[in-house]
Amino acid sequence: MTRHPYLSPDTPRVLAHRGLVTPDAAAQGVAENSFAAVAEAHAAGVSYVESDCHLTADGVVVLFHDDDLQRVAGDPRRIADVRLHELEELMSERGGLVTLAQALDAFPDVRFNLDVKADAAAEGVGRLVAPHAERVLVTSFSDARRRAALSAAATAGADVRPATSPGSATVARLVALLALRQVRRMRAMLDDLDALQLPERQGPLRVVTRGLLRAAHDAGVEVHVWTVNAEHDMRRLLDLGVDGLVTDRADVALSVVNGGRTTAD
Structure with missing residues (x-):
């Protein structure tokens, strides 16, 4: 399997989860x-930034995780119901809003790992990342949403498709196939993927195992684990x-x- 240009030769990779907010920055309201x-x-010095994409009421793709503003700004409104200028005002004292277009333009040497959080954002994400597909990975908990963004990137003329990591349903099927030792079926599913981005555990189930790592690596697919914040866990993984490490x-x-x-730690 040919390595996607998103995946530079050097590993392991550090993916900054929603950017980097140090304790000092958090104390200042960032x-x-x-x-x-x-x-x-x-x-x-991070090369990879993991972020999330929503669509504002006036159709702008922004980097934001939650469906609403409650946790970040104490405002119950949904991102989909807020216009760009309103969101910019709310974020002005919280580190500043960044749209996807601004992020891709302002940080040309950063590779972005984008989780499409809303169905309405998929087409816009695909269109915006098309010129930058070699440094973007598109993912989503929803495989349909992920595929819609990839399709939009192709329609918008991307020279290569963005790298991609599967949604939760596909991950569950892969783990089940591994448990059943259905290696060929698992390999066929991995052929269209560049990375598996998943938690170490899902409830009592250990997801990241030596067997999964071996199967993924045999197919040329990387394994990235989220969200790992303790130093001893980083070293162990x-x-x-x-x-x-998504952290x-x-x-x-x-x-x-x-x-x-x-x-x-």
Whole structure:
């Protein structure tokens, strides 16, 4: 399997989960997925930023995780019901709103890992990432939403399709096939993927195992685990052989990957 250009030769990868908000930045009111959070990740030396995409009431794709503004801004309105200028005002003291178009333009050497959170955002995400497909991975908990974004990127003239990681239903099927030792069927499903991005556990079920890593790697597919914030967990998973860590503490993970030790654990 040919490696997608999104996946640089060097592993393991550190993916800054919603950017990087250090404790000091959080104390100053900086929010996740803000312009400041992406800039902080970039300044720390991160090559990969994981973020989320919603669509505003006036049709702009923005980096935002939740369906509504309650947790971040204490406002119960849904992102889909708020216009861009209103969202910009709300985020002005929280690190600044960043649209997907702005993120791709302002950080040309960052690779973006984009989780499409709303059906309405899929077409816009695909269209916007088409010129940048070599440095974008598109994913979603919904495989239909993920495929819609990939299709929109192709329609918009992407030279290559964005890299991609499957939704939760596909991950569940892959884990089941592995348990049943249906290697050929599992391999066929992996052929259209570039990475598996998943939690180490789902409830009592261990998802990331040596068997899953072996099957994925045999198919040329990477395994990225979310969300890993403790230093000892980072080290343990890297020793297990995972290819990437999705983390809120990209600064800590970079130190671990580069062979250092921190006191943040």
